[in-house]
């Protein structure tokens with residue numbers, strides 16, 4: 082909690098640590114009320130620090146110091162200085178052994194950072210700065226040390242004792258206690274430390290690595306959940322294999338563990354050899370988890386495993402470099418998921434998903450008060466910078482290297498990066514330098530992707546000279562100002578381009594038969610020419626979304642329809658459909674606002690129909706192409722956002738499509754059944770996706786037949802994907818589903834993750850108002866303390882139910898303020914995430930803004946606010 086005014090930390094202020102830590106020996110006497118931590122560290126003066134800089138600075142937070150010894154001698158309080166979050170020993174010798182004894186209270190720790198208790202067991206979360214909540218330590222990622230850990234706890238309550246690395250000893254102690262000693266052979270920063278002391282069971286397997294060694298793989302869960310660990314285990318094995326095959330990277334430990342915990346702030350954590358996961362990204366079987374959940378497990382298991390090289394073996398020098406490991410690891414997990422599907426069209430569907438996330442979440446961040454570069458220049462609370470910009474835009478930046486250099490040179494760059502930096506804590510510049518050396522290219526200008534915030538806008542225009550048979554494409558770039566960065570310099574942007582002829586075929590572009598070329602836009606404006614172009618082409622620009630930019634081109638409807646029908650690049654084919662839909666949604670929204678008659682042209686619906694019935698296309702792709710831009714994407718295109726008008730317009734469009742394409746949609750439901758045992762593979766999931774999208778369209782114009790169809794699907798479905806989809810569609814249609822919701826709850830009340838779904842599907846329904854949300858909060862299964870539960874109800878309301886959250890009377894905003902404050906008292910990280918729901922308040926209708934401002938000011942005026950929430954709110958209110 083904030084006791085003094087929050088401090089801003091700047092990247093430019095980085096200095097190397099004055100002391101390095103060689104070894105750490107930790108002893109834990111685990112007790113929920115009072116855990117005793119004995120910590121013995123050997124330090125030596127850092128040759129890279131100034132010779133006379135002899136202060137040892139240790140971090141510590143919310144812990145009690147019991148004893149402190151330096152080279153065997155007890156220090157008295159006059160010999161060290163305890164600040165709010167540091168302990169400093171001045172003028173220390175060059176070589177030091179510190180013995181530090183502290184206590185902490187895990188059962189009181191609701192922040193879920195540091196050592197905490199979840200369902201009567203102990204877990205840790207140390208990234209970014211949680212280790213200092215366990216013991217005093219130079220808690221910064223550029224201090225890497227070898228850890229030995231001794232755990233002692235009651236044997237009956239905590240039969241399983243885990244930490245990083247290898248188990249070297251275990252046994253019984255007096256008083257019903259036992260111990261386990263773990264040794265991690267690799268040096269690591271403190272943020273990768275982990276321990277678990279719990280009553281758990283595991284699925285385990287011995288797995289042969291590429292070099293012939295065997296590794297023990299374990300997935301640890303609470304009793305009763307072993308029927309939900311297969312997919313996580315399979316995903317782990319696939320990840321290990323893929324990292325060997327695609328990047329030549331091997332598992333470096335004899336043992337690799339995944340532990341699932343119900344109370345967790347985010348998705349999962351890559352602690353060395355002991356990954357700790359939110360249950361949401363481990364537990365799945367067909368009855369409880371959806372296709373989306375299965376895909377999420379594969380991606381997150383992969384992500385955390387891949388961190389072992391990109392993050393753990395090579396880590397970050399300081400937290401400003403976070404994207405060094407996160408952007409790169411997201412890129413790796415994206416490639417893993419795409420490779421697991423294996424087909425071009427499957428790959429394209431994963432790419433479309435990535436583009437959607439960027440537009441839905443990252444572009445708005447880039448255009449709001451929290452905008453920051455992929456490598457931020459400053460922060461108040463680092464936990465606020467685990468953002469879509471650092472992660473997803475960071476992944477796009479890595480992807481652009483691959484697009485610019487080619488796959489082979491990119492791989493050489495990765496190899497060189499590991500060759501140079503294994504075992505080190507480095508910077509984004511080091512990564513870029515490895516890429517530049519390996520590819521023999523100057524990547525100086527590329528640095529701007531790391532230093533400049535904001536989404537670049539690329540404007541394209543083309544002319545065709547029939548006589549010269551030449552097509553000329555002019556590309557120009559600009560980037561809107563962001564907080565603290567008024568002016569931007571041109572970016573180095575790869576723009577992948579194809580040209581379509583009148584029949585929709587790709588034209589040959591450079592005499593070598595290439596149909597896509599990557600243009601490098603490096604200046605404010607540049608012109609590119611294509612020769613031997615026999616007819617006026619339709620340009621397909623930014624193929625495969627080759628850069629995280631907004632692309633503007635004055636497409637006519639005819640050109641977009643042409644691309645929507647024919648583009649060989651599936652991402653741009655999808656994109657053309659999105660552009661067609663968006664233009665109509667914006668017109669409809671304006672018509673709603675002006676009280677005009679709402680109309681949707683048949684041309685658009687006919688194009689949708691043609692795609693829907695095209696059996697040559699994968700179901701998964703057809704599903705993507707038929708999903709209309711979301712209400713928040715429409716909002717981003719408006720000067721003054723009117724959530725009610727947007728909602729009405731989009732609903733009208735869905736209803737109209739449903740009425741006109743009723744037969745085709747019904748056929749799609751029938752034709753895409755997936756009989757037989759459930760399999761989460763991409764083809765089956767794609768079929769279910771298309772079928773359930775068709776069902777939800779049909780329910781936009783419900784009649785008895787459709788209601789019955791959906792009701793039967795809820796009752797008869799053999800998997801959660803179909804069951805939940807039908808129930809959601811029914812809720813959204815406004816049908817009376819009271820009884821079905823009740824029986825769904827009764828059946829699954831013992832499955833926390835399914836209860837989360839139950840709350841979520843109600844929270845995001847446009848028929849659920851704030852009064853109903855408050856009522857749901859009184860349900861016995863609701864608690865603010867478990868982040869998954871809080872997210873399922875509260876976040877889904879504020880982020881996924883815009884027409885109710887933005888109720889004209891401001892009641893949604895009041896609810897938001899109240900819960901940001903309540904959550905902040907328990908868990909600042911989760912509260913700060915919720916705080917961000919109001920980021921872009923200045924973009925809404927003038928009538929809504931005063932309500933929003935009042936809500937923000939209510940939070941700002943709360944008596945005790947964490948730095949986390951304070952930073953978000955003060956940036957939102959700043960001019």
Ligand code: B3K
Nearest residue numbers: 208209349350351464467
């Ligand atoms: N590295 C962790 C995130 C830690 C978040 C701390 N607030 C998970 C991941 O990105 O893999």
Ligand code: ZN
Nearest residue numbers: 384388407410
């Ligand atoms: Zn990560």
